[in-house]
Amino acid sequence: MKELLIKNGFVYDPLNKIDGETMDIAVRDGKIVEEVKKGKTIDASGMVVMPGGVDIHSHIAGAKVNSGRLLRPEDHYKDVELKTVLTRSGVGYSIPSTFTTGYRYSRMGWTTVMEPAMPPLKAKHTHEELNDTPMVDKGAYPLLGSNWFVLEYLRAKMYGECAAFVAWMMNATKGYAIKLVNPGGLEAWGFGRNVRDIDDPVPNFDITPREIIQGLCKVNQILNLPHTIHVHINNLGKPGNYVTTLETMRCVENLATDNKPIMHLTHCQFSAFAGEDWRTFKSASEEIAEYVNSHSHVTLDMGQIVFTNTTTMTADGPFQFTLYQITGNKWVNNDVETETSSGIVPFQYKRKNYVHATQWTIGLELALQIKDPWKILLTTDHPNAGPFTAYPKVITWLMSRKARDDVMKKVNKKTRRKAPLSAIDREYSLYEIAIATRAGQAKALGLESKGHLGVGADADISVYNLDPKKTNLADNPEAITKAFKKAAYTIKDGEIVVRDGEVVNSVNGRTYWVKVETQANLFEIEPELKRAFEKYYTVKYENYLVPQNFSAHQTPVTAKARIKS
Amino acid sequence: MTLVKNVTCPICGTLCDDLEVEVEENSIVDVRNACAIGEAKFLNFTDPKHRNLKPLVRKGGELTEVSLDEAVERSAQILAHAQYPILYGWSCTSCQAIRVGIELAEEVGGVIDNTSTVCHGPSILSIQSVGIPTCTLGQVRHRADLVVYWASDPYSAHPRHIERYTSFSDGRFQESEWEHYVTRLRGVLGKKRLSRASARISMREVSIPPIADPKLPPEFETEKRKLIVVDVRKTRSAEIADFFIQVEPNRDFELLQALRLLVKDEELEVDKVAGVPVDLLEEFADILISCNFGIFFFGVGLTMSSGKHRNIDAAIALTKDLNYRTKFAIMPMRGHFNVAGANIVSTWQTGYPFAVDFSHGYPRYNPGETSAVDILQRDESDASLIIASDPVSNFPRNAAQNLVKNPMITIDPVVSPTTMMADVVIPSAFVGIEVEGTAYRMDCVPLPMKKIVEPPKICLPDEEILRRILLQVRQIRQTGGKA
Structure with a gap:
C-alpha cells in the first residue's frame, strides 16, 4: 500500500467546484482517497495543486510525426537531451523523439496526452511509438473521415452497419475516438483534388462532407464513445473559411440531445479566418465565438500560434500542399490507401508577418471571447501552431493582459491596428486555466478518472510553485x-515522477483504447466484407489488426453500443 | 500437417503478407504464393552448412565453441570497455530487436548505424533536404495509371512488386494489365515463330533487325495503364514494360533535370540528353503530365551511381513539379525486409534515421562523419557489434580491414564472411520464421512477422540476446569494470 499526502496546497479542481481552497489531497495505490494515515507528505503550502494536465490534441506519435522527425535534423541539432541514470537521451525541438516527448510533458505537469491522427493502416506504428513515450497516459484517434467503407455505408445511409464497422475499427486499431480530417477531401486528394465546401460531393463517391460529418456524428452517438467526433474542418487554413466552420457546426445542430457536446472542432484558430485572400485576411473570431456562446453542442480547442520555427503536419494533404506552395519549404506528402493522406511542411511563424500575427490574435480571441471555458480548451495543435513546450507561455497570455500587450507591441502594425484582441480585457483565473488545461479536456474526452481530484480519481496531480x-x-x-x-511536483498514478522540473522516476503510462461492446464481430458475420477488405487494402485482414497487448500497458475503456443487429 | 496462412515474407521490402506455409513436425515442407527467393529461404533456411548453431569465441586465433553465457559475457566485456564501438546491421531483424539495440548503443556511448548507410542513405539525405511526395502501395494499386521504375529491376529484385502493387494488380480505379501483357507476349512470340518458319522455308539466314530509333508504341495513345522502365540496360523488368528508355550510365541526373525543364514547358536546345533523343523525352514529359496518378519507383541504381543524393534531389524535385500539373508520387525500392523499420525505430527514439552517434551522451547525426563506413575508413572505432548483416563482404576494403582488426561481435543466424572473421559469434533465430516481431514495408506500413517453427534451442531471438548483453554491460559498468 503506497500512500502520499499533499498538504496545504491551494487546490484548483473545477470538476468538483473547488476554487483555490487550501486543502490536503490524499493518495493511496495510485488513486485519490479520503484520507491516509502514514506515508510520504508533500508540503504544498503556498503552491497551486491541480489535476495532472490533459492534452486532447497533440501530434506526438505515429507515421506522420516520425516522417517529420526524419525530415528535420536541423530541428534536432539545436535542442538535445542527455542520457541520465534514469532517463533516455533524445532530441527536440518541435518534433521531439518519443522519450523526450514524455519527459517534457511530465516536467510541465501533464499526465495524459492524445495523439489525434492515426492512419488505421499504420496503427501499429502509432502504438509502437506510444509504447516508447514514457511518463504520460496516451490514446490515439483513427482517421475515418475519408475511409472507403465509411463513405460507402454513409452514402447508402446504413448508419447501423457503419457503426458496426467503426466499432470494429476501434478494436482493430486500438483507437480512442473518431477523427475526421477534411472529410471527403482526403479521398479527393488521392487524385490531387479537394472538396470546396461541405456540400461539394466527393469525386467517385457521390457523398458530401456534410453527409459524412452528420453520419459519423450519428455513428458516434450509436456507439456511445467516450469522446465526441473530433473534426478538422474542410477548407482549413484558407481565408474566409469561418463560413465552412459555422456550416460544419450547424450541420449537426439538430442531432444534439440534452445539451451535450456532440462535436469537437479542433485547432479552431486555423478555422476562424475571414477575408477573401491573404491580403484581405482578417480574424473571424467574433463570428465563431458568437455562435459557440449561443450553442452547447460543440467544444473547441485553440490551436494557439507561437512565434517560432515549427513543423506543420496534418492528415490534410491538400492543405499541406498549399503551405508548400506558399513557403517553398521542403514538403512531405504521404497518402494512405483507402483511408487518408498526410503532409508535412516546416514553418516559421513571424511576428512581423500580418497573417501570422493575426493568427496569433485569433487563437487568443477565441479563448477570451468564448465565455464558457469548458467549451474552449488550450492546445497549440502541437507541433502545428507551436510545440507543446509553449503551453506555459499560452497560459500566461490567457492570464495576463500585460503579457499579451507586451507581445502586441512587437507584432505587425496592421495586426495591432485591426485585431479585436487589443480591446479584450478578460484575464483567465487559475480556476479557468485548470478547466482549459485539465478538467475541460478530460470531460470532453470522457475520461472519468482524469482531470479532477475527487475521491476515486487517478492520482495524476501537478503542483506548481505559485502563490496566488x-x-x-x-x-x-x-x-x-x-x-x-x-x-514543483508531478505525480503520476500516485508516484512522484517529477520534482522541481526534473524527472525523478521514469514510468510508462497506459495507452487507452475504446473497446466497443457490440453483439458480434462484423467481419465474422460477413465474409463478403472480408473479401472487400482484401480488395481495398494491400495487406491481409489478419495482418491489419493491432493484436491485444501489442504494446505493453494497453488499457481498454468500454463503451456500450446501441446497435441492433 | 498444419497450414499457416497470411505469413509475411522475410526477404525484401515488398513484404508480401499472403504466403501460406505448410508445416510438418516443426519443419516447413511447402510454401505457396512466394516468389523464388522467398520460397528458397523458407525451404532451405535450416541447412546446417549455412547456419550458425554454436556460440563461438575466438581464443588463440581460433573460433572455439563456448556456452551462450560465455559468448554474451565476452560481448558485454568488449562493448563495456570500448571507447567508440559501432553497432551495425539491423535491417534483417525485427523492430523489437532494434529498440534494444539503440538502448545498448546509448548505454555504451557508441554509434548505431543500419544498412541504409550503404543503400538508400542518399535517398534519406535527399528527403531531408527537399522532402518527398509519396504514398502507400495500395494507392498505386488503386489509382496509378502510370508506373515508372527508374534504375530498379523489380522483376529480379522485388519479384512480386509488379503483380501485387503496380501494373499487374487490380485496383478500384485501375485494372490489371496482365492480360494485355500476355497478349503482347503472344504476339512477339508468334512473330518470332513466323520468322523462323519463313527462314526455314526460304532457306535463308535471318539477320537480326537493326535497332530502330526508340519511339513510343501506338498504344500509348490509349487510356490504359502504362509501365515504363528507365535503366542503363535492358533488364527483365524492361522486357515486361510498355516502354523502355535507356539512359547512359551515370547520367540520370541530366535526364531528370531535362524532364524538369520539359515539364515546366521549357525547351531543350540539344538533340539528345543522356543518350535519349529529345523528341522522345518530350513525349515522355507529356505522358508524365497527362496521367491521373503517376509514380516513380527508384532503386539503388539511382542512389549509388554518380551524383548519389543529387540524383534523388532531382527525381523528387521532378515529382514535386509534376504535382502542380497532376498527382504524382515517388518511392524508394527498399531492399532488406525491415530496412525501413530500422530507419523508423531509430528516428522515433533518437530523431535520426541512421548513423546515430551517442558518444556525447545524446544522439548526434552527421552522415559522412558518424556513418559506419566513414568511421571505419578513418579507423576511429575500437570494437563492433554486427547484427543481421554482412559488412565484411559489402564494405569498402579498407573499412572492412579496420572492422576486423578490432574486436567484433556478430549476431546472425547464418554463416557469412563477417561471422567467420568475428571474435564472438552468437547464433540467433530467423525473424519471420522462428521469431515473431514487426517489420515495415518499403512504404512504411507495419506488418507482423510470424513465428512458424521453433528455432534450435541454442538460437535465441535477437531481442533477447541483445537484452542479455545490455544487462551484462550495465552490471560491468556499475561494478567499475570488474565483472
Whole structure:
C-alpha cells in the first residue's frame, strides 16, 4: 500500500467546484482517497495543486510525426537531451523523439496526452511509438473521415452497419475516438483534388462532407464513445473559411440531445479566418465565438500560434500542399490507401508577418471571447501552431493582459491596428486555466478518472510553485510562465515522477483504447466484407489488426453500443 | 500437417503478407504464393552448412565453441570497455530487436548505424533536404495509371512488386494489365515463330533487325495503364514494360533535370540528353503530365551511381513539379525486409534515421562523419557489434580491414564472411520464421512477422540476446569494470 499526502496546497479542481481552497489531497495505490494515515507528505503550502494536465490534441506519435522527425535534423541539432541514470537521451525541438516527448510533458505537469491522427493502416506504428513515450497516459484517434467503407455505408445511409464497422475499427486499431480530417477531401486528394465546401460531393463517391460529418456524428452517438467526433474542418487554413466552420457546426445542430457536446472542432484558430485572400485576411473570431456562446453542442480547442520555427503536419494533404506552395519549404506528402493522406511542411511563424500575427490574435480571441471555458480548451495543435513546450507561455497570455500587450507591441502594425484582441480585457483565473488545461479536456474526452481530484480519481496531480495569494499574477506574467514550465511536483498514478522540473522516476503510462461492446464481430458475420477488405487494402485482414497487448500497458475503456443487429 | 496462412515474407521490402506455409513436425515442407527467393529461404533456411548453431569465441586465433553465457559475457566485456564501438546491421531483424539495440548503443556511448548507410542513405539525405511526395502501395494499386521504375529491376529484385502493387494488380480505379501483357507476349512470340518458319522455308539466314530509333508504341495513345522502365540496360523488368528508355550510365541526373525543364514547358536546345533523343523525352514529359496518378519507383541504381543524393534531389524535385500539373508520387525500392523499420525505430527514439552517434551522451547525426563506413575508413572505432548483416563482404576494403582488426561481435543466424572473421559469434533465430516481431514495408506500413517453427534451442531471438548483453554491460559498468 503506497500512500502520499499533499498538504496545504491551494487546490484548483473545477470538476468538483473547488476554487483555490487550501486543502490536503490524499493518495493511496495510485488513486485519490479520503484520507491516509502514514506515508510520504508533500508540503504544498503556498503552491497551486491541480489535476495532472490533459492534452486532447497533440501530434506526438505515429507515421506522420516520425516522417517529420526524419525530415528535420536541423530541428534536432539545436535542442538535445542527455542520457541520465534514469532517463533516455533524445532530441527536440518541435518534433521531439518519443522519450523526450514524455519527459517534457511530465516536467510541465501533464499526465495524459492524445495523439489525434492515426492512419488505421499504420496503427501499429502509432502504438509502437506510444509504447516508447514514457511518463504520460496516451490514446490515439483513427482517421475515418475519408475511409472507403465509411463513405460507402454513409452514402447508402446504413448508419447501423457503419457503426458496426467503426466499432470494429476501434478494436482493430486500438483507437480512442473518431477523427475526421477534411472529410471527403482526403479521398479527393488521392487524385490531387479537394472538396470546396461541405456540400461539394466527393469525386467517385457521390457523398458530401456534410453527409459524412452528420453520419459519423450519428455513428458516434450509436456507439456511445467516450469522446465526441473530433473534426478538422474542410477548407482549413484558407481565408474566409469561418463560413465552412459555422456550416460544419450547424450541420449537426439538430442531432444534439440534452445539451451535450456532440462535436469537437479542433485547432479552431486555423478555422476562424475571414477575408477573401491573404491580403484581405482578417480574424473571424467574433463570428465563431458568437455562435459557440449561443450553442452547447460543440467544444473547441485553440490551436494557439507561437512565434517560432515549427513543423506543420496534418492528415490534410491538400492543405499541406498549399503551405508548400506558399513557403517553398521542403514538403512531405504521404497518402494512405483507402483511408487518408498526410503532409508535412516546416514553418516559421513571424511576428512581423500580418497573417501570422493575426493568427496569433485569433487563437487568443477565441479563448477570451468564448465565455464558457469548458467549451474552449488550450492546445497549440502541437507541433502545428507551436510545440507543446509553449503551453506555459499560452497560459500566461490567457492570464495576463500585460503579457499579451507586451507581445502586441512587437507584432505587425496592421495586426495591432485591426485585431479585436487589443480591446479584450478578460484575464483567465487559475480556476479557468485548470478547466482549459485539465478538467475541460478530460470531460470532453470522457475520461472519468482524469482531470479532477475527487475521491476515486487517478492520482495524476501537478503542483506548481505559485502563490496566488501573495503575487498578483496578471501583473507578474513571468511568475506564471516560470511556474508552469517546471512543475514543483508531478505525480503520476500516485508516484512522484517529477520534482522541481526534473524527472525523478521514469514510468510508462497506459495507452487507452475504446473497446466497443457490440453483439458480434462484423467481419465474422460477413465474409463478403472480408473479401472487400482484401480488395481495398494491400495487406491481409489478419495482418491489419493491432493484436491485444501489442504494446505493453494497453488499457481498454468500454463503451456500450446501441446497435441492433 | 498444419497450414499457416497470411505469413509475411522475410526477404525484401515488398513484404508480401499472403504466403501460406505448410508445416510438418516443426519443419516447413511447402510454401505457396512466394516468389523464388522467398520460397528458397523458407525451404532451405535450416541447412546446417549455412547456419550458425554454436556460440563461438575466438581464443588463440581460433573460433572455439563456448556456452551462450560465455559468448554474451565476452560481448558485454568488449562493448563495456570500448571507447567508440559501432553497432551495425539491423535491417534483417525485427523492430523489437532494434529498440534494444539503440538502448545498448546509448548505454555504451557508441554509434548505431543500419544498412541504409550503404543503400538508400542518399535517398534519406535527399528527403531531408527537399522532402518527398509519396504514398502507400495500395494507392498505386488503386489509382496509378502510370508506373515508372527508374534504375530498379523489380522483376529480379522485388519479384512480386509488379503483380501485387503496380501494373499487374487490380485496383478500384485501375485494372490489371496482365492480360494485355500476355497478349503482347503472344504476339512477339508468334512473330518470332513466323520468322523462323519463313527462314526455314526460304532457306535463308535471318539477320537480326537493326535497332530502330526508340519511339513510343501506338498504344500509348490509349487510356490504359502504362509501365515504363528507365535503366542503363535492358533488364527483365524492361522486357515486361510498355516502354523502355535507356539512359547512359551515370547520367540520370541530366535526364531528370531535362524532364524538369520539359515539364515546366521549357525547351531543350540539344538533340539528345543522356543518350535519349529529345523528341522522345518530350513525349515522355507529356505522358508524365497527362496521367491521373503517376509514380516513380527508384532503386539503388539511382542512389549509388554518380551524383548519389543529387540524383534523388532531382527525381523528387521532378515529382514535386509534376504535382502542380497532376498527382504524382515517388518511392524508394527498399531492399532488406525491415530496412525501413530500422530507419523508423531509430528516428522515433533518437530523431535520426541512421548513423546515430551517442558518444556525447545524446544522439548526434552527421552522415559522412558518424556513418559506419566513414568511421571505419578513418579507423576511429575500437570494437563492433554486427547484427543481421554482412559488412565484411559489402564494405569498402579498407573499412572492412579496420572492422576486423578490432574486436567484433556478430549476431546472425547464418554463416557469412563477417561471422567467420568475428571474435564472438552468437547464433540467433530467423525473424519471420522462428521469431515473431514487426517489420515495415518499403512504404512504411507495419506488418507482423510470424513465428512458424521453433528455432534450435541454442538460437535465441535477437531481442533477447541483445537484452542479455545490455544487462551484462550495465552490471560491468556499475561494478567499475570488474565483472
